[in-house]
Amino acid sequence: MTIRVYNTLTRQKETLQPVDPPNIGIYLCGPTVYDRAHIGHMVGPVIFDTIKRYLVYSGYKVTWVVNITDVDDKLINKSRQRGLPMEQIANENTADYLSNLAQLGVDQIDHMPKATESMDEIIALVKTLIDQEHAYEVDGDVFFDVSRDPEYGKLTNRTVDTLQGEGGGAAAKKRSPADFALWKHAKPDEPAWNSPWGKGRPGWHIECSAMSRRLLGETFDIHGGGLDLVFPHHENEIAQSECCHGKPMAKYWLHNGLLKRESAGKLGGRADRDKQGSEQTVTLEQIQQATAEKESRSAGAGGLADMIARIGGEQIRFFLLRTHYRSTVVFSDEALAESVTALATFYRFFERFLRVTGKSFYDIQSAQERVDGELQPGEDLLLQQVQRCRAAFLEKMDDDFNTGGAVSDLFDLVRTLNKFIDQQTLDDASDADPANLASLRQGAKTLREMGTLLGLFQTPPQQADSADDDQLASQLMDLLIALRASARKNKDFAMADRIRDELNQLGIVLEDRKGETGWRLQP
RNA sequence: GGCGCCGUAGCCAAGUGGCUAAGGCAGCGGAUUGCAAAUCCGCCAUCAUCGGUUCGAAUCCGAUCGGCGCCUCCA
Known part of the structure; x- marks a missing residue:
């Protein structure tokens, strides 16, 4: 038995050989909880849940970490728009995320650390990088110095001089456009934590380096995430962690493909963002409208939670697992319906x-x-x-x-x-x-x-005749089936077929078996 | 412009050097059934195009056409 994995770092399939067998550490980049989850957020959790099941089954002792990023510019913006504390928005969306995971049968996660609960580790990591001169401080901001990392770009085969780098007000402070923020100086009304560089908050990438080190060590086995995180997020994680520790961060980098709508672009992608426009000028109503449009196309009017309730968590999990995890999946109602039929x-x-x-x-x-x-x-x-x-x-x-x-x-x-x-x-x-x-x-x-x-068939699907509310329906069905049986016995097939056909119109299918007749709702 | 991915039957989708190219949905034929449903059996592709490497390619190389991602926030 040999397990092979495709490693983004080497761009080839490799035999899985854990750093410290039989232990395997997996870190999956989780969501920034600034909004409700959409189905695209479920791809990674579902496949890594499946991966962990398979590795445990194969005899490994697996520790799987999924982080929650609960401090970030988008969260701050959302907080302003809604006039609510950032923490409350983060908590709401985290609860939504967790509930969706549970519905999809994702139950293998061992740790879900939050960025806001990891400030000490984050600050310690930044401090080390400054001491090592891999990072520098400018007016309360701290940047990673990519010119001090000869390996920068190795994950995505890029060179520093070809990169545009992040823009915004901080760009002027950076030594090189490709340098990225480790710590952001707080403006007066922003959430902030004390640090050696004054009040501020972590940059986007540093929390993953800090939390993975705490829970999995300086070098662990598998780091995962969506294909859209390869650059810059994972490239920057590698730069931070490996410069700090002088050793590889993760041995295997696994990336799942992205979900796409039929019409255009990935969920939450450029098309969606352009629609929303720049956040400074757009009104709250416009944002809500754009979000509603996006959800109506990607996850039904009520979002992912509603779609799960309508279609079924197992059906959605099955839909995601029918394709290889590195493929792009085109998501549509028709494709989902086919999966539902097949699963039945x-x-x-x-x-x-x-x-x-x-x-x-x-x-x-x-x-x-x-x-x-x-x-x-x-x-x-x-x-x-x-x-x-x-x-x-x-x-x-x-x-x-x-x-x-x-x-x-x-x-x-x-x-x-x-x-x-x-x-x-x-x-x-x-x-x-x-x-x-x-x-x-x-x-x-x-x-x-x-x-x-595969994480399938763990609990019985919702049965139409199992709920208390449907007791009456069940009794009525028994009555109709008995009436039809009596008609059939009298060779009154016209009546028997009428009962069956009209039930069919109602979405109820009859199955005549030896000595009895069963019924079920159409999937 | 740089980095990278993809193009397999009506649709979805495995397979990435060598048995009759998985499986699902849809369709057609058959068994079964009073007729259906369910179940089972059978049918349904030479792998975008062109050229090359090889005893042998969907699978490797090159070109062309078409689609897509990243290079700025994103699972």
């Missing part, structure tokens, strides 16, 4: 499994550890097929966490199991061979193992 195949199988075996798929205990090549010579044909699916699945996951390819093996496996039920006529529970049922259970257990690795 598994839910139908789980119901069938319950009918056949009397056991819930969700009660199956999933394998916690990876065990390879345990196929016994005497095992039956079904289990051999199941093992082939599983081996194919693991092979794809080993290759840079190819979830898109791995999903196909999930479909292959569910088809194999459905076929087995058909061929062995296990739907007739009365004469089912116990040995066949045992084989089926074993196959389902493997499906559960694979699903769990």
Whole structure:
């Protein structure tokens, strides 16, 4: 078993060899919580959640950190616009973010440090960089001196002289346009922390260097984030941390692709920003309108939380995992709908499994550890097929966490199991061979193992007939089904079909099985 | 201008040097069904174009066309 990952730093796939096996430290750049999350913010968490599941399964001890940036210029602007304290805005949006993560089944994060709770480490790091003459102070601002870092630009293959650098009022103070702020001097009405350079706040990149060092050490294994963070954010993190410590910051740099709308540009990208205009001149109403437009296209009128409630967290997770994490994903209602349809195949199988075996798929205990090549010579044909699916699945996951390819093996496996039920006529529970049922259970257990690795099928989907509110609906359905059964018995197919067709109009699908009729809502 | 990515069936999407190019959605044919639904079986691509390397390329190299990202805040 060898796991290979694509490393942005070397621009090639490499064998994963932890710095300190079996431990693996992962740092993922989380959100700046100046606004509610959109679906694009979920790509990184979902894939890294999956990566951690896979690494733990493969025998590693993984520590995964996702930071929350809760102090920043955009937060300060937002605070002014809304007339609320920055902290309150940060707290609101952090809560929204966490709730979205939970809905998508992202539950593997070990630490979520906040920038505002890491000031001591940040200041200490800046101080060291000044002492080392990698940074300099000008009137309460501190800048990193890129000319003192011969390796600057190595992540993105850039040279200092080609860079424009950040503009704004601070540009005049910088020795080189490419120098970037480590510490920003506070204006009178801005949130500020005491520092050796007066009151101020951290620059954008420094908090990640400080927090990753505290929680994962000076050199850790995997640093992740969206492709849009490669430059300047990660380039600058590398510069700060490696100049400070004199050793590599992270061994592998993994970047997820960005989500794109059908129409134009990535979510929150240039097109969105241009629409909003410069924040000095735009009115609050315009901002709200622009935000509403953006959300209506990217996440439904009520934002991501509403979209999750409407579509389902698992459906969105599945949608994201169907593509390789480094690809650009074009997001649209149609694409999402296709995913929902595809995912329903598994839910139908789980119901069938319950009918056949009397056991819930969700009660199956999933394998916690990876065990390879345990196929016994005497095992039956079904289990051999199941093992082939599983081996194919693991092979794809080993290759840079190819979830898109791995999903196909999930479909292959569910088809194999459905076929087995058909061929062995296990739907007739009365004469089912116990040995066949045992084989089926074993196959389902493997499906559960694979699903769990992807963070899928952890809890039963919302059932139309499970909620108390739908008790009446359930009773009415029983009545209609009984009426239709009686019509069918009398060969009154016109009546029977009318009941079925009109229920269909209401989005309810009937399935006649041996001896009974089931119903479900259309996905 | 600099750095980088992508172009596989109607649509989405794996595969990056060698078995019949995964899987999903849609469609068509069949088994099953009173008819459907569900399930299963079958059909449906020579991989943007051109040229080159190679015994052999979707997969490597070059050119062309088309799409995109970063170089300023962004997951």
